[in-house]
Amino acid sequence: MLEIKNCCKSFENQTVLQDVSLTIPGGSIIGVSGASGIGKSTLAKILCGVTAPDAGEIFLDGQLLVSEKSNYDRRWGLAIQMVYQQPYATLDPSQKIGAGLRELISYHRLTKNKQETEKLIADILAQMQLPSKILAHLPRQISGGEAQRVALARCLLLSPKLLILDEATSMLDVSTQANLLALVKAQMLPNGGSVLFISHDRALTDFYCDTVYAFDEDHRLKEVRA
Amino acid sequence: MRKKGLLPLILGLLLLLMFALAAFAPEFFTSYSQKELFTKWLPISREHLLGTNAMGYDIFTELVYGTRQTLLVGVLSSILTLILGAGIGILGSFRGWIGQLFNGLIQIFVLLPKLITLIVLATFFGSSAVHLIVLIAAFSWVGTARAVRAKVLQLHTQPFIESCRILGYSRAHIAVRHILPNLSDVLLSRFLLGVNSCIMMESTLSFLGLGDLYRPTWGTMVNFAYKRGAFLRGAYQYLLAPGVCVMLLCLAFYLISLWLTARKETISEG
Amino acid sequence: MAATEIISAFSYACDTISAKLSRGERVLLQDVSFSLSSGERLAVIGETGSGKTMLALSILGLLPANVRMQGGCIQMDGTALPTGKQLQTLRGDKLVYIPQNGAEFLLPARTVRKQLYDSLKKLSLPQKEFPQLAAEKLRLAGFDRPEDVLDKYSFQLSGGMAQRVTIALAACSRARLLIADEPTNGLDEAGRAQFFALLDSIFPDAAKLIITHDISVAARCDRVLVLCGGQMLETGTSAAVLSAPRHPYTKALLAAQVANGMQPSPILREGVSGCPFYARCPEADAGCLNGAMQKHTVGMSEWWCCHA
Numbered sequence: 128m129l130e131i132k133n134c135c136k137s138f139e140n141q142t143v144l145q146d147v148s149l150t151i152p153g154g155s156i157i158g159v160s161g162a163s164g165i166g167k168s169t170l171a172k173i174l175c176g177v178t179a180p181d182a183g184e185i186f187l188d189g190q191l192l193v194s195e196k197s198n199y200d201r202r203w204g205l206a207i208q209m210v211y212q213q214p215y216a217t218l219d220p221s222q223k224i225g226a227g228l229r230e231l232i233s234y235h236r237l238t239k240n241k242q243e244t245e246k247l248i249a250d251i252l253a254q255m256q257l258p259s260k261i262l263a264h265l266p267r268q269i270s271g272g273e274a275q276r277v278a279l280a281r282c283l284l285l286s287p288k289l290l291i292l293d294e295a296t297s298m299l300d301v302s303t304q305a306n307l308l309a310l311v312k313a314q315m316l317p318n319g320g321s322v323l324f325i326s327h328d329r330a331l332t333d334f335y336c337d338t339v340y341a342f343d344e345d346h347r348l349k350e351v352r353a
Numbered sequence: 354m355r356k357k358g359l360l361p362l363i364l365g366l367l368l369l370l371m372f373a374l375a376a377f378a379p380e381f382f383t384s385y386s387q388k389e390l391f392t393k394w395l396p397i398s399r400e401h402l403l404g405t406n407a408m409g410y411d412i413f414t415e416l417v418y419g420t421r422q423t424l425l426v427g428v429l430s431s432i433l434t435l436i437l438g439a440g441i442g443i444l445g446s447f448r449g450w451i452g453q454l455f456n457g458l459i460q461i462f463v464l465l466p467k468l469i470t471l472i473v474l475a476t477f478f479g480s481s482a483v484h485l486i487v488l489i490a491a492f493s494w495v496g497t498a499r500a501v502r503a504k505v506l507q508l509h510t511q512p513f514i515e516s517c518r519i520l521g522y523s524r525a526h527i528a529v530r531h532i533l534p535n536l537s538d539v540l541l542s543r544f545l546l547g548v549n550s551c552i553m554m555e556s557t558l559s560f561l562g563l564g565d566l567y568r569p570t571w572g573t574m575v576n577f578a579y580k581r582g583a584f585l586r587g588a589y590q591y592l593l594a595p596g597v598c599v600m601l602l603c604l605a606f607y608l609i610s611l612w613l614t615a616r617k618e619t620i621s622e623g
Numbered sequence: 624m625a626a627t628e629i630i631s632a633f634s635y636a637c638d639t640i641s642a643k644l645s646r647g648e649r650v651l652l653q654d655v656s657f658s659l660s661s662g663e664r665l666a667v668i669g670e671t672g673s674g675k676t677m678l679a680l681s682i683l684g685l686l687p688a689n690v691r692m693q694g695g696c697i698q699m700d701g702t703a704l705p706t707g708k709q710l711q712t713l714r715g716d717k718l719v720y721i722p723q724n725g726a727e728f729l730l731p732a733r734t735v736r737k738q739l740y741d742s743l744k745k746l747s748l749p750q751k752e753f754p755q756l757a758a759e760k761l762r763l764a765g766f767d768r769p770e771d772v773l774d775k776y777s778f779q780l781s782g783g784m785a786q787r788v789t790i791a792l793a794a795c796s797r798a799r800l801l802i803a804d805e806p807t808n809g810l811d812e813a814g815r816a817q818f819f820a821l822l823d824s825i826f827p828d829a830a831k832l833i834i835t836h837d838i839s840v841a842a843r844c845d846r847v848l849v850l851c852g853g854q855m856l857e858t859g860t861s862a863a864v865l866s867a868p869r870h871p872y873t874k875a876l877l878a879a880q881v882a883n884g885m886q887p888s889p890i891l892r893e894g895v896s897g898c899p900f901y902a903r904c905p906e907a908d909a910g911c912l913n914g915a916m917q918k919h920t921v922g923m924s925e926w927w928c929c930h931a
Contacts, residue, residue: 330882334885
């Protein structure tokens with residue numbers, strides 16, 4: 128489903144990714160582990176189109192997504208979404224939760240009229256186990272776990288083929304983490320989607336993921352457990 | 354805690370209300386008309402609260418009618434300043450040559466001696482109110498532009514802008530729906546203080562005789578008083594009254610901006 | 624709790640701690656009480672929002688402006704804790720706090736040396752002994768070469784080093800009660816073991832209150848207090864509570880650990896009841912909606928539940 132071929136990236140003469148190759152099949156959870164700052168987040172940013180690779184190519188469902196010569200295809204790349212580590216970081220601090228969801232739905236024309244929009248929002252809130260009164264709140268008025276679920280809801284509305292979790296649960300307590308990861312699994316896998324789970328917690332990645340890769344000191348990716 | 358914070362707002366709004374009333378309904382304060390002739394240089398009395406001037410017009414009436422003109426020039430030039438400043442500030446935050454061009458423009462204008470350039474240009478371009486508004490705005494936008502540019506650059510470093518790109522929003526959409534609303538607190542506080550600075554600039558220019566002489570503002574009144582010998586006649590009220598009014602109007606806007614900044618500092622839901 | 628002859632080093636009882644919001648009041652903590660003897664370690668476990676931080680702040684006298692404690696009694700060595708200025712002198716001396724993120728806790732504009740001296744001043748020791756004492760405290764906190772750290776600023780230290788500096792600062796005290804707020808976040812197994820070893824060696828006589836959401840940390844403590852939604856749900860020795868939990872909430876917390884299979888505890892029903900866990904409790908029944916929380920005791924464990 129997603130193929131990364133020989134990706135390289137360096138910042139100011141510091142190599143961050145060296146010849147990274149990875150295949151993510153549909154319906155699987157792939158873990159990427161490694162120490163902080165080793166390059167895990169950079170890989171995620173390249174997949175989302177935030178940074179461009181210095182070398183290498185990435186294919187999504189056989190079509191070229193980005194390479195050193197061609198720019199990131201934003202429309203094709205909409206099928207890749209990411210949940211960040213900081214729960215509040217991805218929410219506009221001056222925008223109410225409901226307004227943010229409606230903006231996404233209307234921008235991508237996911238529904239035909241207002242009734243369908245409200246029903247879609249009610250459905251996604253129910254799936255994320257969020258109360259409907261959260262729609263009128265600002266990000267600073269909701270808890271960290273709720274904020275992460277809102278971020279997840281926004282990603283899921285776009286029906287992504289790949290969901291990247293970049294240390295998405297390291298700021299949450301154990302029960303919230305368990306709930307969030309169970310939600311992700313239940314939402315992504317049945318539709319053939321996949322999850323790229325980035326974490327420095329080896330016990331967590333070993334338990335949650337089907338295959339685990341790790342970065343070594345040379346910033347190369349190696350499979351450590353299948 | 355709440356009550357203490359409201360005091361500046363109430364005071365400021367009351368003052369502003371008084372001046373707004375004078376601007377929109379001057380008949381409320383004075384029954385004379387602006388051009389009604391009386392004896393020249395009458396002293397302060399009950400019929401003429403501030404006496405009459407060199408032409409025989411009632412000074413208090415001139416003051417009340419001058420409110421409209423002062424407020425008009427001050428507020429309109431402040432709005433224009435805001436639009437110019439926000440626009441150039443945002444353009445100055447772009448990457449590439451556009452950003453460098455407009456940032457360079459900001460840096461040049463920072464170094465310009467505003468008042469002197471304004472005086473020269475006002476003399477050159479003539480003295481109608483419209484010219485004044487445009488000129489004042491043309492030199493006041495710099496502070497707003499720098500504040501806006503700094504805030505936009507800071508917003509760009511925050512992950513939520515990055516995640517907007519990942520969600521597929523175009524840059525234009527992000528600018529309008531996510532950057533502009535987060536600029537509102539910067540813009541509002543700059544606007545309120547900007548009114549003060551625009552009123553002061555207008556008063557200075559009018560005092561120097563560069564204002565609209567047919568529709569006198571408070572600054573123009575001080576110019577008249579000075580030029581036509583209020584000092585010699587001992588009619589100090591002619592000089593002081595417009596100055597006090599400028600001070601009170603600026604105080605009104607300042608108090609409102611005080612309340613606004615105090616409000617931002619309190620934490621809400623805890 | 625059965626009465627003992629020993630006067631507890633620290634005892635806490637609170638009726639209600641509530642916050643005054645723009646619309647109404649929100650109860651943050653209710654009917655929580657416990658006591659600790661010298662050297663005993665109590666882990667306060669709960670999710671974010673369970674009231675653990677408010678508990679710590681109420682002891683330190685640092686509740687936010689709109690939060691008040693109504694009723695209850697906090698005692699140290701048999702006498703009630705003072706308030707205001709007197710409590711301020713106790714902070715840093717008898718009452719010591721180790722924060723979650725050491726790097727943010729340290730003053731950014733003062734060197735480690737200056738901050739240690741600030742803390743040592745509280746002990747009324749002669750000033751000429753400060754340099755030696757400061758180095759000694761840093762050595763106690765696990766620094767082999769104190770000279771390397773003394774003249775650094777907080778932003779020059781790594782996260783782990785900053786945390787150890789805050790421990791060194793806390794060591795400049797005659798602590799009777801130590802409160803540690805999520806102290807092992809981000810540390811691996813070895814780091815956690817080292818942290819607790821340090822704690823025991825530096826503060827052998829202090830009663831220790833460890834706030835955490837990590838069960839492995841709770842397992843290293845003597846006793847455990849489980850908080851949910853501001854209420855005590857279960858308490859007892861850590862061996863008893865963690866190996867054989869009685870309350871459904873404790874069971875759900877343990878099941879959510881990675882080692883136990885990361886079982887989720889989703890919301891199962893609508894409705895609000897006196898029990899904060901009602902919406903997610905797999906064992907709740909109709910009686911839970913209006914039943915009061917009843918206390919059950921078995922051996923050294925106690926728990927509060929609406930259904931038996």
